Amino acid sequence: MTVRSGFARLFGRRPSAPMMLVDDGTLVLLARSYDVERGDAAVLDDLTAAGEDPHRPVLVRHVFEVVPGADVDALAGGLEADGFDVARPDPGVLHASATTQLTRLTPMAAAQARARMTGLTTRHPVDYLGWEALVPPAGPS
Secondary structure (H helix, E strand, C coil): CCHHHHHHHHCCCCCCCCCCCCCCCCCEEEEEECCCCCCHHHHHHHHHHCCCCCCCEEEEEEEEEECCCCCCHHHHHHHHHCCCEEECCCCCEEEEECCCCCEECCHHHHHHHHHHHHHHCCCCCEEEEEEEEEECCCCCC
16 A cells, blocks of 8 residues: 555545546547657657646557458457457558557657567558547546
């Protein structure tokens, strides 16, 4: 038990549940990185320049282009086993997002995720296009 949870229990408050985001169509696009040559760090720099907090928790959706006629069941099954939700919004596209964890975008985290997802293209009939950072829509001001 941590000191914080001890105080919460002592004063009758429960610790807040971790924030979860679900790729259910209600989230909005904060940033996208499809251009490997430009680099993930440049996208994060653009967020900062636009006044956004690039380190706030986001849901990262990885986007794959499926080779026409390919069977991607093995890829989808492997991603799901690793905790990703997999969707096929169009016949030639596959989305993978980890709803069990939110990501704080850093150049290192983005590069590691890109390397991992790009590595899947050597074993499955897909091309990794890049990632999209999704957040809840801004509330009324």
